[in-house]
Amino acid sequence: MMSMQYRTPSRLSRPLSVIGQGCWQIGADWGEVTDDSARAVLDAALEAGITFFDTADVYGDGRSEQLVGAMRTRLAESGGAEAPFVATKASRRADPFAPETFTEQNLRAWVERSRQNLAMDTLDLVQLHCPPPAIYREDRVFDVLDALAEEKKIAAWGVSVETCQEALLSLEREHLASIQIILNPFRLKPLDEVLLAAAEKGVAIITRVPLASGLLTGKFSPSSQFAANDHRSFNRHGEAFDQGETFSGVEYETGLTAVARLEQALDGEMPLAEASLRWILAQPGVTAAIPGASSGEQARRNAAAGSAPTAEQEAVLERFDAAVHETYDELLRETIHPRW
Template structure:
């Protein structure tokens, strides 16, 4: 396994992390037993970053991660990154709430579900424009002083707001949507994004010495060959809610994937390895947050770290994906 650290986080972070969204049952290929095996195997293979959130599976992903870490006595060997700021009712309709009252409530809830007394990286999941930034920062400062969190992160935030958060409380980590086909995307699952990753986030990550955790690195499976023009997902799969994975938009992305697949055959490495390798060579990328549905898939992703793209290969890839650089 390869590791990185940053000016803000001196601890070694594995360049591959595990995104735990599918552990909560929102994807068709997930169950508690497979999640347990994935977590244990990932740590055995050197992965130490696990990214989760209360909303993943409506608390279930945090519970599963926490239980496995406890049962396997792994808590001190990993970096747990969780999130806060999304609330919901019985109808599972989410709302953004970064109020001081809610953050105090959420930190204790996450600690209980994760069965730990601290969270390494606590990230604000989405912006809340109804709560003053000063109020949110006051809560973050108090929670950090209490020892319940070590590092503060922002996920999906406009960079002008990031600068203000950094001035008030310090931002150690940024997380945003980033993959070969979504480099400066303006939406995610019909949610408008207030940033452009390649144009805005990456320069600031470098400037401020922050860790950067790109999510959806494999475009929810599209960049592994998981999708066809018929898509073939179960009705309960959360990816059905992503408009980019259906209709005319899907066809555009599939055409791009076919070109990458041709290139992968040319150089003799699977497409998923090329995608991970391309992300890994970007200096600002600290750890690639990808979900995996099996130990087999986990090992395939790790295989991407056993070789490097050369300059000519990177140039060829960039030519293939150039049409997607400004895709919304």
């Protein structure tokens, strides 16, 4: 079996598996995920060497955190491996677009609830969950996070951002440990400045939506159907939350054309999903990619992309990289680059 790689950004000081498990799906916010299939995702991830799980207090209104917490407890009781690293998120349990929501009282209550859901005294990492831009310029929220760290309720804090500008603003915070940002073959702007700036400070870069909500697996077609409660049905134009979170902000048909070009460059030598994940991990400054999965099999396949590439794989990835930049410049840059 190929073995998972681990990276240790200095501001986190704990190793993260380069493939982390995205746990939005197991909250069952999009499509049905039974408790059994949620557990199958988590078990497959653990077995494949994943030691990093990304969740949020709002995923399934706490269900995702509780499932991850139960997994931690099961592991601890079996007396086996070191506890996995769990990143959660706070700040979307009240109006997430209103800076007034971000009170000390609310932040403390949300962190308290996550500690209970996850059954952890000290949360490994709490990320602000895409707060409104004004929050990045104010000290008050970051002061509360620092206080929570001093009280050992949390070990570290970070931000999940929508835009590169927000990422750069957050980097001015001395105690920022991580930035979660969208980076994938359809989202190249973080390569301009953000990755390097974060690396210089030892801030972890956690790349989300690495498969552009599944588009970058090549499994979709013009006739693909999505359930009514799946954001790939109802948020294509940002109706419910930021448009960039669905298919990475790429218009669906354009995305299919871009996928066909990338598949052509790969010429069957590597599956597109694996190439996309390996390409992300090869960008200097990236700590981990966190693909979501709706089955254990998907989690297993994604985890396999966390091994060190062989010389043959590197040659394929070099060709892929050229196609990624060409496709982005010709089909995507104009709509994606100015916005995120």
